[in-house]
Amino acid sequence: MKELGNIALVFGYLSLLTVGGGLAAFPELKSLTVDSHQWLTFPELLHFYSLGQLSPGPNMMMVASVGMWVAGPIGALLALVCFLLPTSLATFSVGRLWNHLQAWRWRFAVQHGLGAVSVGLVLAGGITMARGAVTSPFYAVIAAVVFGLLLKTRINPALPILGSGLLAVLAWRLLAGG
Amino acid sequence: MSDQAAAGTVRQPTLGSIFSTFLLIGATSVGGGVVAYLRANLVGKRAWLDDVAFVELLSISQTLPGLNAVNMSILVGDRLRGGWGALAATIGMCLPGGLLMTAAGAAYGLQVDAPPVTAALHGIAAAAVGLVLAVLVQVGAKALSRTADYVFAGATAAAIVFLHVPVLYALIGMGTVAIWWNRPR
Numbered sequence: 001m002k003e004l005g006n007i008a009l010v011f012g013y014l015s016l017l018t019v020g021g022g023l024a025a026f027p028e029l030k031s032l033t034v035d036s037h038q039w040l041t042f043p044e045l046l047h048f049y050s051l052g053q054l055s056p057g058p059n060m061m062m063v064a065s066v067g068m069w070v071a072g073p074i075g076a077l078l079a080l081v082c083f084l085l086p087t088s089l090a091t092f093s094v095g096r097l098w099n100h101l102q103a104w105r106w107r108f109a110v111q112h113g114l115g116a117v118s119v120g121l122v123l124a125g126g127i128t129m130a131r132g133a134v135t136s137p138f139y140a141v142i143a144a145v146v147f148g149l150l151l152k153t154r155i156n157p158a159l160p161i162l163g164s165g166l167l168a169v170l171a172w173r174l175l176a177g178g
Numbered sequence: 179m180s181d182q183a184a185a186g187t188v189r190q191p192t193l194g195s196i197f198s199t200f201l202l203i204g205a206t207s208v209g210g211g212v213v214a215y216l217r218a219n220l221v222g223k224r225a226w227l228d229d230v231a232f233v234e235l236l237s238i239s240q241t242l243p244g245l246n247a248v249n250m251s252i253l254v255g256d257r258l259r260g261g262w263g264a265l266a267a268t269i270g271m272c273l274p275g276g277l278l279m280t281a282a283g284a285a286y287g288l289q290v291d292a293p294p295v296t297a298a299l300h301g302i303a304a305a306a307v308g309l310v311l312a313v314l315v316q317v318g319a320k321a322l323s324r325t326a327d328y329v330f331a332g333a334t335a336a337a338i339v340f341l342h343v344p345v346l347y348a349l350i351g352m353g354t355v356a357i358w359w360n361r362p363r
Contacts, residue, residue: 017345019243019353020317023310027338028345043300044286050302051282053309057204057275058212058247064276068283076280080272087244088252092264095253098238105362111241113330113356115321119314120334121349126310127339133303142301146308151315158208161305168301169294176293 003071004078006037011063011082018087020118022060026125029063030132039070046132053161138171191226191258193266199224200251200270212247216254226258247271330356 010032017025026049033039040048045066052062060083067079094101101107134140146160191199199219207215213236220227227235235257239249248268255267322328334352337343343351 013346016243017349018245019349022245024349025345031344043296046303047286047296047299048279048282050299050306051286052275052279053302053306054208055275055278055282056206056208057271058245060245061272061275061279062282064279065283065286068280069286073280076276076283080276084245084248084268084272087242088248088268091239091242091244091249091252092256092261094242095235095238095256106357109357109360109362112321112327113358113360114241114353116327116330117334117349117352117356119318119321119327120331120352121338121345122310122317123314123331123335124338124345124348126307126314127335129303129310130307133300133307135300139300139304142304143308143311146305147311148308150309150312156208157211157309161302161309164301164305165298166301168297168304171301172294172297 004075007067007071007075007078008082010037011067011079012086014063015083015086017121018060019114020122022058023125023129024118024121025060027128030128033066039066042132044069046129049129050165054158054165139168142167191224193259193262196255196259196263197266197270200255200267201273202270204271205274207247213250216247216250220254227254231257326356326359330359 014025014029014032017028030042030045034042034045048062048065048069051065052059055061061080063079063083064076067075067077069075071078130143134143142164146164149155149160150157203212203215203219217232221229221232235250235253239246239253242249248271251267251271252264255264257263259266318331322331330352334348337348337352338345
């Protein structure tokens with residue numbers, strides 16, 4: 001029961017941080033689930049994030065994995081609902097007010113100012129993830145190649161992501177002397 | 179639903195067809211390009227929205243906190259069929275991924291010591307870093323137009339990563355400064 005309460009608090013709080021997308025909440029996701037509550041290790045969290053890359057739909061459905069890992073199916077549902085509900089209610093309300101907000105004097109300031117800050121939040125999420133994922137030159141090359149491919153071509157991101165997984169398995173087999 | 183809210187809506191669908199359409203998108207949109215799948219289905223195949231309405235809803239969903247795909251489901255569902263439409267669209271969008279990732283959480287314990295699985299997931303995590311950086315370059319090109327914007331973005335990231343400022347404080351602190359900097363004059 002205590003863990004369920006903590007799941008609700010953690011993911012409800014993380015919901016408020018998803019300005020610019022789910023990744024903005026990643027540094028806090030790591031700090032709360034790995035460091036504070038010690039529900040899982042950083043590599044385990046990254047593994048769930050990786051599995052989430054292979055999953056269809058919105059990109060942070062991996063919060064359900066963390067909930068499942070900590071407290072079973074109820075934990076999964078609770079993590080998902082608490083992660084989505086606060087911002088969903090806000091979006092629903094603001095969506096209806098939007099036509100009135102068009103004329104609001106501060107609209108440009110809020111949109112433009114928060115736009116810049118949200119780039120910083122997502123960048124922090126990326127750096128936090130890189131610290132756990134880019135642990136050797138091999139993985140740095142993978143990250144750099146995927147980065148270049150996605151910027152220079154119109155390839156579906158699922159392909160280089162799957163390819164990187166296969167490449168890493170191949171490298172493991174070679175090094176393990178299989 | 180007011181006349182204003184219905185602007186840009188071509189046809190009013192049933193709750194069931196909203197749910198099944200978003201369920202299909204939620205089940206097939208692999209690779210993070212949910213927006214492209216949404217446009218192909220809502221503007222293209224179903225003709226529920228025109229392009230102007232789609233782009234307007236997209237810009238709202240990107241401005242507001244929350245996951246982009248979820249925000250789009252809420253805004254489109256609400257416009258098509260009010261609050262219930264928003265709920266049907268959101269559940270449809272999240273159900274396949276949510277179930278899959280719950281199953282992944284359950285199965286993970288069984289696989290944790292298998293080195294090939296660990297290697298594959300590590301490779302994917304590295305690829306995800308490349309993906310994030312590519313998205314950042316694309317978003318940054320639009321969101322950052324002046325020197326001050328780059329300073330706000332850089333300072334926010336540095337505060338979180340190097341000074342270990344909690345994301346919420348960085349968001350509120352830098353957000354307030356950045357909004358004030360852009361204040362109406």
